[in-house]
Amino acid sequence: DADVTQTPRNRITKTGKRIMLECSQTKGHDRMYWYRQDPGLGLQLIYYSFDVKDINKGEISDGYSVSRQAQAKFSLSLESAIPNQTALYFCATSDIGGYSNQPQHFGDGTRLSIL
Amino acid sequence: AQKITQTQPGMFVQEKEAVTLDCTYDTSDPSYGLFWYKQPSSGEMIFLIYQGSYDQQNATEGRYSLNFQKARKSANLVISASQLGDSAMYFCAMREFGMDSSYKLIFGSGTRLLVRP
Numbered sequence: 001d002a003d004v005t006q007t008p009r010n011r012i013t014k015t016g017k018r019i020m021l022e023c024s025q026t027k028g029h030d031r032m033y034w035y036r037q038d039p040g041l042g043l044q045l046i047y048y049s050f051d052v053k054d055i056n057k058g059e060i061s062d063g064y065s066v067s068r069q070a071q072a073k074f075s076l077s078l079e080s081a082i083p084n085q086t087a088l089y090f091c092a093t094s095d096i097g098g099y100s101n102q103p104q105h106f107g108d109g110t111r112l113s114i115l
Numbered sequence: 116a117q118k119i120t121q122t123q124p125g126m127f128v129q130e131k132e133a134v135t136l137d138c139t140y141d142t143s144d145p146s147y148g149l150f151w152y153k154q155p156s157s158g159e160m161i162f163l164i165y166q167g168s169y170d171q172q173n174a175t176e177g178r179y180s181l182n183f184q185k186a187r188k189s190a191n192l193v194i195s196a197s198q199l200g201d202s203a204m205y206f207c208a209m210r211e212f213g214m215d216s217s218y219k220l221i222f223g224s225g226t227r228l229l230v231r232p
Contacts (some may be wrong), residue, residue: 033219042119042206042222043160058219088158092220101167103150104220106160 003027006091006107014115019078021110023091032074033092033104034058034066036085043090049074081114088112118142119209119223127229128197135182136192136226138207146212149190150220151181154204163205166190197230204228 004025013019023032030051035043045058047066055066063085065077078085088111092104120139128134140149151163166174166181174181182191194201207223 040225042208042224043220044222045219048219090160092160101148101165103152103162103165105162106152108157108159111158 004091004093004105004107006089006110008110009108010111012113012115013081015082017081017114019081019112021076021089021091021112023074023076023107025072025074025091025093025105027093027095027105028071029093029095029105030071031094032068033094034064034074034076035090035092036060037088037090037109039087046076046089078112081112083114086112086114118221119207121207121223121226123226124224125227125229127231128194128201130199130230130232131196133193133195134197134228136194136205136207136228138190138192138223140188140190140207140209142188142209142211144211148210148212149181149183150208150210151179151190151192152206152208153201154206154225156203160206164192194228199230199232202228202230 007022033048034046037043044060046064049055049068052068067075088109090109091107094104118141147168149166153161164174164176164179166183173183178195180193204225204227206225208220
């Protein structure tokens with residue numbers, strides 16, 4: 001089983017709909033992240049969470065909200081989806097600590113298309 | 116200003132040859148880490164190699180090595196003996212160990228590598 005699981009893997013929806021993307025992890029990491037990747041571009045940070053009580057905005061948080069339901073679960077919501085939110089969305093986790101060589105571990109991504 | 120710059124949108128390499136993917140970065144934080152990820156056409160992000168700013172030696176992981184030139188702020192990925200399965204997007208990323216300790220990763224725009232048989 002994957003350490004970081006994203007559901008759904010693919011979603012097609014219409015403008016104005018509310019969408020929730022879910023992420024769960026079995027790595028026991030405290031830190032979780034949501035990224036967005038537009039075609040041909042790198043990843044941009046949407047939100048990140050240090051623990052269930054600590055949520056922080058990333059570079060491109062407008063139009064998105066998140067919920068950290070438990071240490072292992074971090075969901076991303078698009079309250080009213082718009083076509084320019086069509087992208088590949090990644091959840092990632094990392095362990096806590098100081099100067100760390102540990103990478104972020106990514107889920108397999110969710111391809112979201114908004115018509 | 117761009118913190119991570121990958122100047123090669125696309126590259127070709129012949130199978131079994133070596134290839135270097137460029138990455139330059141910009142930070143004033145003395146403590147940072149540099150990562151390379153591979154993204155095949157299936158979309159997942161695969162961690163390849165890490166270099167810390169205080170590491171004395173260049174990192175190596177199998178066929179991957181990192182040519183770290185701190186004064187020039189470059190962290191180029193070298194893939195030796197290219198294989199067809201190396202065809203993918205490659206992303207350079209930086210983590211700053213700044214005051215907020217968020218360990219956010221900042222990504223470059225990527226280089227698409229195509230290995231020719």
